[in-house]
Amino acid sequence: MSLFEVRVQAGPFEIGAEQARLSALTPEVGAVVSFTGQVRDAPLLLEHYPGMAEREMEALLADARARWPLIGAIIVHRHGPLAVGEPIVLVLTASSHRRAAFEACEFLMDWLKTRAPFWKKDALGWVDARDSDEQAAARWD
Amino acid sequence: MSLFEVRVQAGPFEIGAEQARLSALTPEVGAVVSFTGQVRDAPLLLEHYPGMAEREMEALLADARARWPLIGAIIVHRHGPLAVGEPIVLVLTASSHRRAAFEACEFLMDWLKTRAPFWKKDALGWVDARDSDEQAAARWD
């Protein structure tokens, strides 16, 4: 059994519940890696492109599966108003071995940052895209 | 505020509860990365060296803090009999930026595998150390 899933939602997520779904998939799961991004410093509003957001995230999962032997992966990205400390995004990867789980998780985050149609706005206005994110994603080319 | 903690315990752990402790540390936390290792294929017995195990894990955290700007990190390692699918080890890292959190988490896992005094035994006997783990740890030298 395997599980690959993407979701865009306004509400929060529970890392424990999401991770449990991957841990229980098969006796071959030996490593689960997670990344949680959370709102730092100031509140944010997250706008997204419904439909395309899910589509890009699905495409990223397909790309990761082609590169690493994953047993499962989940991406949850929130939209709407978010307070400081609130989680924005969760990426979970499960594999037999830790290297694959680590690399796939980092790959998915780097590409989410540069491909998935989400835009952050804070009190100063729309947040500018960063060159460092482009460079991080380019590592995987 | 910061939080750096190591624990060796027989019972299970809750990733959600541990992660919540790091997420709430300061408004500067932007990224939390976790690694969970779980028993694959066959039940295990985990023996450890009480005292030295905690000491080595503390030393690894100190080393990670010297290399990356971490706000917090938690390592929990279990001992005793463990069934297939049960979690063995949890490493959590929190930082302002994702690269530091990812790298520190992977570093801690690679070094735990080669430094922390734990030994796995399965139905076939004591598990042999793997060259691939030594090589993974050597990447950080």
Add this chain to the structure above:
Amino acid sequence: MSVRLVYFAWVRERIGLSGEEYPLTQSLPAGELAAKLRALSAGHAEALTDLSRLRLALNQQQVGWDALVSPGDELALFPPVTGG
């Protein structure tokens, strides 16, 4: 015959619309279409002056300014993404 335009983030705010239909009877490159849109309003002109600051998606797939837009398509214009 038209193309469905959708706008996000500051492109949406400057234009003052989240989307609109624009008459289109034959295919043309997205860059040429964007140039025509500048005539619609001061907001359109401001948002679409410097195309190098924008990204686009045709039918929800990221493309370049030379992509051919045809009647019935959905064309999205937005700044570089900043999620995650």
Add this chain to the structure above:
Amino acid sequence: MSVRLVYFAWVRERIGLSGEEYPLTQSLPAGELAAKLRALSAGHAEALTDLSRLRLALNQQQVGWDALVSPGDELALFPPVTGG
């Protein structure tokens, strides 16, 4: 005057003890001490024949076979670790 010896994993199983006190009146290198321990029993001899398969910790710090063991120290002998 003695050294506290502790054993783990298959070293412990072959020796048949998780630890023991061994008389020691002056410092000597861990490798020399291990060679002396081989005389204690068939199990000790078997466990400690090939020191290249073992690791050691002196007072809970990983060290090499040339580390000097002194009376009152705790010396642990074990296979390469396999946790995590």
